[in-house]
Amino acid sequence: MQTTEELLIERAVAAYLGLAVGDALGATVEFMTPREIIYQYGQHKEIIGGGWLKLPVGSITDDTQMSLALGQSIINTKSISAQSIAEAFNEWMKTNPPDIGLTVRRGLLRYRKTQQPIDLIEDFQCAGNGACMRLLPIALATFEQSSEIIKNANLKHAHITHPNALSDAACYMVIQLIHLGLKGEKNLEDLQRVVNEWLETNPQFEYRKKVCQNPSAFIVETLQAVFQSFFNTTSFEECLIDVVNRGGDADTTGAIAGMIAGAFYGKNAIPINWLEKLNPNISQQCEEQAIKIMQLRQQIVF
Ligand code: MN
Ligand code: MN
16 A cells, blocks of 8 residues: 555656656657647657657757756755756756747747746747646655645746746646646546636637647747647557657657656556657656655645
8 A cells, every 4th residue: 555645756757747748759740730649650659769869769958858957956956946956957958959949949048048047037929838838846845735836936937047927827827727737636526616617717728619730839829739638538649659749849748747747647557658659868857856845845845
């Protein structure tokens, strides 16, 4: 028999592995249209690398890399420190990563110049998905904290590169969904109700009217695709296949759907052949970070 705490840690691990698996699966078809995907792969459903980045099989991209940088900062400092997170992102950028979003690069260059981790000027233009794609360590660290603590903790990584209200709203919603999954909520309709109620005050994210194909990196389109796939399927595998075959920013929709569905469906629901394909160094880091953050979450200074 597993204890409640063991089950919780297992779901946190599943969320982390789900993020990496979604990123690795989606990267192959990033920037392709659904039509191009059908032409080339029929249905894309295996981790095979390639794509515009010409990735080796099982490699992940900036979505998982930035999450790991953020997670390591939380583990090292036992706090959510904007300074430490900005430094971790900056160190990551120095490794010359194969893909890095424009908004992320701009924010980190601003940090290098000013040494101010948080960008205090709200950016109304650029509501990209770059903060949402990397928030999982914050979601784990803030499990069972108040909404005020959650929002403030999220801001400390998000506003380094994405000081934007739409991005903030999306991040908070995604964290809430991950928390419901971690709690062991097993009814998809209950999660959907939370999202639908949130739409009343955040109508831009309405996802029930028009099928979102080829989602861009605009956070609204990204979440519309993720919600459609998550709420219209009934397994981790189906959800991930559905979302990445929409093409567009597929590694990022895959990463976000992967963390939500991972927390919700649990580790046993992640296809073994996907886990086996994942770069072992990455899956090990994901697992270790998930366990460490959950174990030290009571000691974290927010
Ligand atoms: Mn990416
Ligand atoms: Mn992407």
